[in-house]
Amino acid sequence: MxxxxxxxxxxxxxxxxxxxxxxxxxxxxxxxxxxxxxxxxxxxxxxxxxxxxxxxxxxxxxxYRAPEWPDGAIPQQAHLDFYVESIPDAEPRVFAAGGTRHEVQPSEDGSFVVYLDPVGHPFCLCRS
Missing domain, CATH: 3.30.720.120 (Signal recognition particle alu RNA binding heterodimer, srp9/1)
Structure with a gap:
């Protein structure tokens, strides 16, 4: 095939x-x-x-049980990455919509930031 x-x-x-x-x-x-x-x-x-x-x-x-990222009994399973021109310019929209910034931020160079939607799914804003 x-x-x-x-x-x-x-x-x-x-x-x-x-x-x-x-x-x-x-x-x-x-x-x-x-x-x-x-x-x-x-x-x-x-x-x-x-x-x-x-x-x-x-x-x-x-x-429904929210993922416990990065460690926990309920794995992330999937996440969304949204590539934007400027993370600092896009971040206020995350908060205005009801999202939160995750306490764990694994990017050492700031090329992406991890957030949670209102029910706990991780997603990232990534620098284009």
């Missing part, structure tokens, strides 16, 4: 205790749009403007 799949669209889904609330956080942070369907209230999408081939989704799950 050769070749690869040719996805028409890519979605990165995040488990969470409240799909609407987490989608609103990422929409505020990124300037994207929340798209929720009445028939699927536990799945809410966050889409960039235009016809991008990617977006985020927030999936509400029972018994």
């Amino acid at each position: 050769s070749g690869s799949i040719q996805p028409q669209h890519t979605v990165f889904a995040l488990d969470c205790p409240d799909a609407v609330a987490l989608a609103e956080f990422y929409a505020t942070l990124l300037g994207w749009e929340v798209v929720a369907e009445d028939e699927e209230p536990d799945w809410v999408e966050v889409r960039p403007p235009g016809d991008a081939a990617y977006h985020l989704a927030c999936q509400q799950v029972e018994g």
